[in-house]
Amino acid sequence: MTDGQIIKEAVRLVADGVSVTFPVKGRSMIPFIVGGRESVVLQKPDDLKVGHVVLAEIAPEHYVVHRIIRIGPDDRITLMGDGNIRGTESCRREHVLARATHVVDAQGQRRTLESKGQIFKARVWYRIRLFRRIILAVLRRTCKKYAL
Numbered sequence: 001m002t003d004g005q006i007i008k009e010a011v012r013l014v015a016d017g018v019s020v021t022f023p024v025k026g027r028s029m030i031p032f033i034v035g036g037r038e039s040v041v042l043q044k045p046d047d048l049k050v051g052h053v054v055l056a057e058i059a060p061e062h063y064v065v066h067r068i069i070r071i072g073p074d075d076r077i078t079l080m081g082d083g084n085i086r087g088t089e090s091c092r093r094e095h096v097l098a099r100a101t102h103v104v105d106a107q108g109q110r111r112t113l114e115s116k117g118q119i120f121k122a123r124v125w126y127r128i129r130l131f132r133r134i135i136l137a138v139l140r141r142t143c144k145k146y147a148l
Protein backbone atom coordinates (compact mmCIF):
# COMPACT_ATOMS: atom_id res chain seq x y z
CA MET A 1 0.00 0.00 0.00
CA THR A 2 1.20 3.51 -0.76
CA ASP A 3 1.20 6.30 1.83
CA GLY A 4 -1.77 7.89 0.05
CA GLN A 5 -3.77 4.65 0.22
CA ILE A 6 -2.97 4.23 3.92
CA ILE A 7 -4.07 7.79 4.64
CA LYS A 8 -7.30 7.30 2.68
CA GLU A 9 -8.07 4.12 4.63
CA ALA A 10 -7.36 5.87 7.94
CA VAL A 11 -9.64 8.76 6.90
CA ARG A 12 -12.39 6.28 5.91
CA LEU A 13 -12.18 4.66 9.35
CA VAL A 14 -12.24 8.05 11.08
CA ALA A 15 -15.33 9.04 9.07
CA ASP A 16 -16.97 5.84 10.33
CA GLY A 17 -16.30 6.94 13.93
CA VAL A 18 -13.23 4.82 14.60
CA SER A 19 -10.22 6.37 16.35
CA VAL A 20 -7.07 5.58 14.38
CA THR A 21 -3.50 5.68 15.69
CA PHE A 22 -1.42 6.92 12.81
CA PRO A 23 2.39 7.26 12.58
CA VAL A 24 3.69 10.64 11.50
CA LYS A 25 6.76 11.47 9.44
CA GLY A 26 8.87 14.57 9.25
CA ARG A 27 9.99 17.23 11.69
CA SER A 28 7.41 19.93 11.03
CA MET A 29 5.61 19.46 14.36
CA ILE A 30 8.60 19.45 16.72
CA PRO A 31 8.57 19.98 19.70
CA PHE A 32 4.98 18.77 20.18
CA ILE A 33 5.12 15.74 17.85
CA VAL A 34 8.32 13.98 16.80
CA GLY A 35 7.93 12.42 13.36
CA GLY A 36 9.29 8.93 12.92
CA ARG A 37 9.10 8.31 16.66
CA GLU A 38 5.56 9.19 17.61
CA SER A 39 2.05 8.62 16.30
CA VAL A 40 -1.14 10.63 16.56
CA VAL A 41 -4.64 9.48 17.43
CA LEU A 42 -7.02 10.65 14.72
CA GLN A 43 -10.71 11.29 15.27
CA LYS A 44 -13.56 12.97 13.41
CA PRO A 45 -12.81 16.64 12.75
CA ASP A 46 -15.78 17.96 14.72
CA ASP A 47 -15.79 21.35 16.43
CA LEU A 48 -12.52 22.64 14.95
CA LYS A 49 -10.78 25.45 16.81
CA VAL A 50 -7.59 27.45 16.51
CA GLY A 51 -4.89 25.39 18.21
CA HIS A 52 -6.17 21.99 17.12
CA VAL A 53 -3.81 19.68 15.25
CA VAL A 54 -5.43 18.24 12.13
CA LEU A 55 -4.78 15.97 9.17
CA ALA A 56 -5.62 18.00 6.07
CA GLU A 57 -5.35 17.54 2.34
CA ILE A 58 -3.81 20.82 1.22
CA ALA A 59 -3.53 19.79 -2.45
CA PRO A 60 -4.62 16.65 -4.28
CA GLU A 61 -2.83 13.72 -2.61
CA HIS A 62 -0.73 16.10 -0.44
CA TYR A 63 -1.45 15.64 3.26
CA VAL A 64 -0.10 17.37 6.36
CA VAL A 65 -0.54 17.02 10.10
CA HIS A 66 -0.30 20.64 11.23
CA ARG A 67 -1.87 23.03 13.70
CA ILE A 68 -4.75 25.38 12.89
CA ILE A 69 -3.58 28.97 13.35
CA ARG A 70 -6.58 30.71 11.80
CA ILE A 71 -10.15 29.95 10.73
CA GLY A 72 -11.51 32.55 8.35
CA PRO A 73 -15.14 33.59 8.03
CA ASP A 74 -15.24 31.86 4.64
CA ASP A 75 -14.29 28.50 6.28
CA ARG A 76 -10.74 28.88 4.98
CA ILE A 77 -8.35 27.26 7.46
CA THR A 78 -4.72 28.29 7.78
CA LEU A 79 -2.27 25.70 9.08
CA MET A 80 1.32 25.83 10.26
CA GLY A 81 3.68 23.16 11.52
CA ASP A 82 4.96 23.80 15.04
CA GLY A 83 8.50 23.14 13.86
CA ASN A 84 8.23 25.58 10.97
CA ILE A 85 9.70 29.03 11.30
CA ARG A 86 7.51 30.54 8.61
CA GLY A 87 5.29 29.34 5.85
CA THR A 88 1.71 28.27 6.14
CA GLU A 89 -0.75 26.13 4.22
CA SER A 90 -4.43 26.69 3.76
CA CYS A 91 -7.43 24.60 2.85
CA ARG A 92 -11.18 24.68 3.06
CA ARG A 93 -12.84 23.17 6.12
CA GLU A 94 -14.02 20.15 4.11
CA HIS A 95 -10.39 19.26 3.38
CA VAL A 96 -9.67 18.79 7.08
CA LEU A 97 -9.95 15.02 7.22
CA ALA A 98 -9.27 14.28 10.89
CA ARG A 99 -8.35 15.88 14.18
CA ALA A 100 -5.29 14.65 16.08
CA THR A 101 -6.30 14.52 19.73
CA HIS A 102 -3.37 12.65 21.30
CA VAL A 103 0.25 11.75 20.69
CA VAL A 104 1.50 8.23 21.37
CA ASP A 105 5.22 7.72 21.97
CA ALA A 106 7.29 4.60 21.26
CA GLN A 107 6.52 3.19 24.71
CA GLY A 108 2.76 3.53 24.15
CA GLN A 109 2.37 6.51 26.46
CA ARG A 110 -0.45 8.85 25.39
CA ARG A 111 -0.56 12.58 25.95
CA THR A 112 -3.28 14.94 24.91
CA LEU A 113 -2.86 17.68 22.35
CA GLU A 114 -6.03 19.46 23.41
CA SER A 115 -5.78 20.25 27.12
CA LYS A 116 -5.87 23.91 28.08
CA GLY A 117 -2.20 23.66 29.03
CA GLN A 118 -1.16 22.16 25.68
CA ILE A 119 -3.17 24.73 23.72
CA PHE A 120 -1.59 27.51 25.83
CA LYS A 121 1.92 26.15 25.15
CA ALA A 122 1.14 25.95 21.43
CA ARG A 123 -0.07 29.57 21.40
CA VAL A 124 3.07 30.77 23.18
CA TRP A 125 5.19 28.68 20.78
CA TYR A 126 3.43 30.29 17.81
CA ARG A 127 4.01 33.79 19.16
CA ILE A 128 7.75 33.23 19.62
CA ARG A 129 8.27 31.83 16.12
CA LEU A 130 11.06 34.35 15.48
CA PHE A 131 13.08 32.50 18.14
CA ARG A 132 12.10 28.96 17.12
CA ARG A 133 15.25 28.39 15.06
CA ILE A 134 17.45 29.03 18.10
CA ILE A 135 15.27 27.04 20.50
CA LEU A 136 15.00 24.09 18.09
CA ALA A 137 18.77 24.11 17.50
CA VAL A 138 19.38 23.96 21.26
CA LEU A 139 16.80 21.17 21.65
CA ARG A 140 18.40 19.12 18.86
CA ARG A 141 21.84 19.45 20.45
CA THR A 142 20.82 18.83 24.05
CA CYS A 143 17.87 16.44 23.90
CA LYS A 144 18.24 13.02 22.28
CA LYS A 145 14.49 12.91 21.52
CA TYR A 146 14.81 15.79 19.02
CA ALA A 147 18.19 14.89 17.49
CA LEU A 148 18.11 14.49 13.73
